[in-house]
Amino acid sequence: MSWTTCAVVAAGSQGWVHARGYRAAQDRHEARLVAVADTNVQAARDFAAELDIPGYYASHEELLEKERPDVVSICTPPATHLEIARAAIAAGVRAIHCEKPIATSYGDVLEMQRLAREAGVQLTVNLQRRFEPVHRFAREQLAAGAIGQVVSLEGYCPNLPDWGSHVVDLLLFYLGDRPASWVMGQVDVTVNRYVYGAFAETSSLTQVKWDDGVSAVITTGREPQTPVLNLENNLGILVQGTAGRLDARGARTVVHRFGQDDLVFSSPFDRDTSNWIRGVDPAIIACTAEAIDDLLTCLADGGQPVLRAELGARGAEIIFATYESSRSRRRVGLPLDTFDNALLTGLAQGFWSPAGEQRSTY
Numbered sequence: 001m002s003w004t005t006c007a008v009v010a011a012g013s014q015g016w017v018h019a020r021g022y023r024a025a026q027d028r029h030e031a032r033l034v035a036v037a038d039t040n041v042q043a044a045r046d047f048a049a050e051l052d053i054p055g056y057y058a059s060h061e062e063l064l065e066k067e068r069p070d071v072v073s074i075c076t077p078p079a080t081h082l083e084i085a086r087a088a089i090a091a092g093v094r095a096i097h098c099e100k101p102i103a104t105s106y107g108d109v110l111e112m113q114r115l116a117r118e119a120g121v122q123l124t125v126n127l128q129r130r131f132e133p134v135h136r137f138a139r140e141q142l143a144a145g146a147i148g149q150v151v152s153l154e155g156y157c158p159n160l161p162d163w164g165s166h167v168v169d170l171l172l173f174y175l176g177d178r179p180a181s182w183v184m185g186q187v188d189v190t191v192n193r194y195v196y197g198a199f200a201e202t203s204s205l206t207q208v209k210w211d212d213g214v215s216a217v218i219t220t221g222r223e224p225q226t227p228v229l230n231l232e233n234n235l236g237i238l239v240q241g242t243a244g245r246l247d248a249r250g251a252r253t254v255v256h257r258f259g260q261d262d263l264v265f266s267s268p269f270d271r272d273t274s275n276w277i278r279g280v281d282p283a284i285i286a287c288t289a290e291a292i293d294d295l296l297t298c299l300a301d302g303g304q305p306v307l308r309a310e311l312g313a314r315g316a317e318i319i320f321a322t323y324e325s326s327r328s329r330r331r332v333g334l335p336l337d338t339f340d341n342a343l344l345t346g347l348a349q350g351f352w353s354p355a356g357e358q359r360s361t362y
Contacts, residue, residue: 003032004296007067009060009084010075011038011047013278014099017285018073018126019051021292029296031071037063060084064091071095071299073126073292077197078161082108085123089115095122095299097292100165102312104198106320107339109313116309124295124305125312127169131287137265138239138248139174141255146263148243150175152215155237156229158222158362159193159200160319163235168315170237170248171208171216177311180208184331185322187343189352190225194359201343202226202354206322218322222362250283327351 006022008015015036022033035055038044048056057063064072064087072088074081078101085096096116102125103109116123129135142150153171157163172178183206190202203221219229228234236249244257251271255263269283276282291307298305321332323342327349346352 003030004071004299005034005067005069006031006071006073007033007035007037007055007063007069008073008075009037009063011036011040011043012075013280014126015073015075016047016051016278017280017288018075018097018099018292019047019053020285021289022071022073023051024289025293025296028293029300031296034069035063035067060087064088064093069093071097071296074098078102079104079198082112085112086115089119089121093121095124095295097124097126097295097307098309099126100312101161101198101319102309102316104161104344105339105341106317106336109316109320110339113309113313122295122299122305123309124291124307125309126288126291127166127307127312127315128284128287128291129166129170130173130306131290132250132267132283134248134251134253134265134267135170135173138237138246138253138255141246141253141263142174142239142241143176146244146255146257147239147241147246150214150239150241152217152240153237154230154233154240155216155218156233156235157218157220158235159195159220160204160206160218160322161198161200162195163362164218164220164319165312165315167218167237168318169312171218172311172315174237174239175210175214177314178210178212179314180318180334181211182209182331182333183207183318183321183325185325187323187326187346187352189343189347189354192354192357194357196361197359199344199347201323204322204326206318208318250281 037057037060041058044056155167157167185206187201187204193200203226206218208216239246247254251267253265295305321336325332327342327346
């Protein structure tokens with residue numbers, strides 16, 4: 001039997017989620033999870049023992065050299081994604097599944113895509129919420145015209161790089177992945193905020209416009225600097241249409257149809273956090289497993305993965321365009337033609353004067 005060998009880089013929470021996905025896919029795809037790597041070798045050892053993984057390493061370089069896997073999941077902090085992807089491609093992997101955010105600059109996003117494309121490597125980004133039943137239901141209802149013609153969308157989340165990656169991606173998903181035409185944004189940096197080690201804005205406001213006139217507004221922020229974003233929908237998406245409104249959150253989608261009864265679809269996953277394994281939302285576990293099943297299927301048959309990198313890059317472009325708009329004080333046309341992270345370069349140029357530090361996972 002010819003196995004597809006898989007490996008995970010990073011033994012944290014998301015590495016564990018990816019590993020479970022590969023284990024679930026083992027019989028269906030003749031896929032074998034062979035190794036995990038983490039700079040904390042004890043964490044890698046414990047991770048391997050828990051999930052019955054034969055190999056563990058203290059670095060991705062050692063893992064790639066010794067195991068030569070077919071598929072690698074990159075679950076490290078985003079600043080390291082390009083470096084690890086470059087090493088994996090050089091080691092001959094056939095596919096890379098990368099956690100979001102893809103990278104910490106737009107240039108790095110494009111470079112990772114270029115490297116994968118030129119090497120014939122399948123690159124996907126784990127924006128797994130595209131597999132969530134509540135969001136698939138929302139997209140189906142919008143496509144079926146349940147609220148008439150879509151006029152505008154609103155997204156609410158704590159920050160752009162991490163949670164915002166999902167919100168922006170879902171806005172694009174709801175609209176059939178049509179590319180946007182321009183972005184205008186404003187950013188505040190009151191505190192030095194780090195989310196999973198990546199620098200993030202304190203709060204922001206993004207306006208996105210499509211050629212057909214549809215627009216979206218994305219608002220970010222969290223306590224204590226921004227206590228409440230929207231009383232009804234502090235974390236989620238609202239879609240306004242000519243014949244109704246759609247309200248989509250992590251656990252429920254409600255379709256308000258003018259003159260008709262509401263349509264309500266609730267998440268099939270357990271919402272009691274006391275039952276969650278390792279404190280991880282079971283929707284994340286299940287949908288990441290679906291994403292891994294899909295990417296392995298496409299690796300075998302040459303199809304287009306649901307989470308292919310070009311779609312993830314389209315969302316990243318909107319985020320980096322928000323930062324560029326705030327730095328340059330202008331509306332930014334797409335495709336984006338600046339390749340740094342204007343949040344970081346603007347900070348270095350003295351655009352903001354943050355005080356104190358906040359490190360968290362949201």
